[in-house]
Amino acid sequence: MIPKEILIITMQNHQKYFPTFDKKKNLTNNFFVVADTKDPKGFVKLGNERVIEARLSDAEFFWRRNRSQNLVKQVSKLKNINYFKGLGSYFDKVQRIRKLCGLISDEMLISKEKIEIASSICKVDLMSDLVGEFPELQGIMGGYFAEAQGFDKEISLAVTEHYLPIGMDSIIPKKPYSVALSISDKLDSLVGFFGIKLKPSSSKDPYALRRMAISLVRLIIENNKSFKLRDLINYSCTLYKEQSFEFDVKILQKDLSKFILERLKNYLKEKQIRNDIIESSANTSNIDEILKVFKKSLALNKNIKKDFCQDVISIYKRSSNILVSEKQNSSEIIGSVDPGLFKNDFEKNLYKRIHDIRKYFSSIDKSENYEESLKTLSLAKNEVNAFFDNVVVNDNDPIIKKTD
Numbered sequence: 001m002i003p004k005e006i007l008i009i010t011m012q013n014h015q016k017y018f019p020t021f022d023k024k025k026n027l028t029n030n031f032f033v034v035a036d037t038k039d040p041k042g043f044v045k046l047g048n049e050r051v052i053e054a055r056l057s058d059a060e061f062f063w064r065r066n067r068s069q070n071l072v073k074q075v076s077k078l079k080n081i082n083y084f085k086g087l088g089s090y091f092d093k094v095q096r097i098r099k100l101c102g103l104i105s106d107e108m109l110i111s112k113e114k115i116e117i118a119s120s121i122c123k124v125d126l127m128s129d130l131v132g133e134f135p136e137l138q139g140i141m142g143g144y145f146a147e148a149q150g151f152d153k154e155i156s157l158a159v160t161e162h163y164l165p166i167g168m169d170s171i172i173p174k175k176p177y178s179v180a181l182s183i184s185d186k187l188d189s190l191v192g193f194f195g196i197k198l199k200p201s202s203s204k205d206p207y208a209l210r211r212m213a214i215s216l217v218r219l220i221i222e223n224n225k226s227f228k229l230r231d232l233i234n235y236s237c238t239l240y241k242e243q244s245f246e247f248d249v250k251i252l253q254k255d256l257s258k259f260i261l262e263r264l265k266n267y268l269k270e271k272q273i274r275n276d277i278i279e280s281s282a283n284t285s286n287i288d289e290i291l292k293v294f295k296k297s298l299a300l301n302k303n304i305k306k307d308f309c310q311d312v313i314s315i316y317k318r319s320s321n322i323l324v325s326e327k328q329n330s331s332e333i334i335g336s337v338d339p340g341l342f343k344n345d346f347e348k349n350l351y352k353r354i355h356d357i358r359k360y361f362s363s364i365d366k367s368e369n370y371e372e373s374l375k376t377l378s379l380a381k382n383e384v385n386a387f388f389d390n391v392v393v394n395d396n397d398p399i400i401k402k403t404d
Contacts, residue, residue, distance in 0.1 A: 003144050006059050009134050015052055062129040066141070067148040069128075071121040078123060086196040088243055090123045093188060096239040097122070100184035103235055107227060110176045118158040118181050121146060125159075139163040165218050167211045168270060172222050179223050186212050186219075187229075191236040194256045195247030213263040221267070221294045226366070229287040230257065257287045264290055273301045299370035308378035315377070315384050322393055346390045350383040 004027045011017040018032035078091035098119040105112040125142035143160025158177040165172040268278045281297040303309040
């Protein structure tokens with residue numbers, strides 16, 4: 001049976017017909033065509049049926065031929081297809097993707113063998129007649145070919161979905177092998193284009209790198225995954241170097257990290273998060289912490305007007321104002337506390353509260369509940385206010401002043 005995507009795209013793009021679907025969204029054998037003429041004898045209807053029949057007959061021929069061509073044996077032929085000037089062939093690209101996938105597989109605890117097979121064959125459909133005729137079917141046809149040739153379902157699905165998502169609005173891969181392959185493909189492209197100095201300008205983005213980066217951000221956040229992107233970028237640069245494509249790694253890492261963080265900010269804006277929260281969250285983090293930034297921003301945005309969140313802001317403002325003042329006066333602050341120097345209960349109570357808060361934060365893991373963390377921080381309100389209201393921070397004794 002011919003994949004429905006071939007039938008739909010043949011009708012829509014080539015003939016400008018309207019395919020029809022049943023209640024279960026299955027494609028039917030009926031279609032609509034618009035003609036600016038009356039057709040009492042049905043000649044227009046008959047003519048269009050003949051045209052689409054011929055079109056679909058050609059598509060079926062290509063489908064049968066392409067699906068029988070061994071994917072693995074065709075991988076080496078990718079050497080004859082240029083990926084981009086300065087970045088090698090598609091064969092070079094799949095070798096880089098394969099190794100990136102191998103590294104990611106360790107983080108995701110998935111089969112290295114299976115993800116490397118998926119990455120090795122993911123671009124082979126570019127040589128097929130069907131993708132040559134319908135470029136929109138890249139990846140989709142590769143997945144069908146893999147399925148027809150008996151590859152594991154997870155491998156076939158990864159090939160199908162590795163171009164996804166495409167920007168902010170498209171569907172997103174959810175299966176681990178699909179996620180790993182999609183991230184590797186996009187990261188390889190981003191590193192490559194930044195490496196040859198083709199990063200987007202303020203007005204132009206001819207290679208859709210912004211869309212690629214926002215897709216990378218979505219893959220991480222919407223799959224609730226964390227990746228060491230900085231290490232992956234460095235490793236990607238190494239893989240390019242092994243193929244004799246050498247980049248300035250330090251500049252690339254800096255520019256690409258900044259670029260990805262900007263896309264993260266755009267993503268947060270789409271989620272209706274306040275600008276000041278976005279800036280404070282993103283500007284104090286790196287690209288390894290994309291998921292953490294998102295969750296923190298979401299929690300803060302949700303609770304910003306609640307009393308406990310206002311208490312946290314009040315505590316921070318009061319404390320930081322004094323620290324900034326002391327730094328401006330060139331005072332040395334040791335940053336450690338000697339309880340033996342305490343003179344009153346206000347100091348002791350604050351010290352105990354801080355100890356309790358530290359104990360909480362040392363016990364949490366990657367599944368931190370950020371709303372709970374805010375509530376825990378807010379518990380220090382009374383002790384902080386009592387301390388500043390009753391204790392002279394700028395003590396005359398320089399030892400006490402430095403350690404308070």
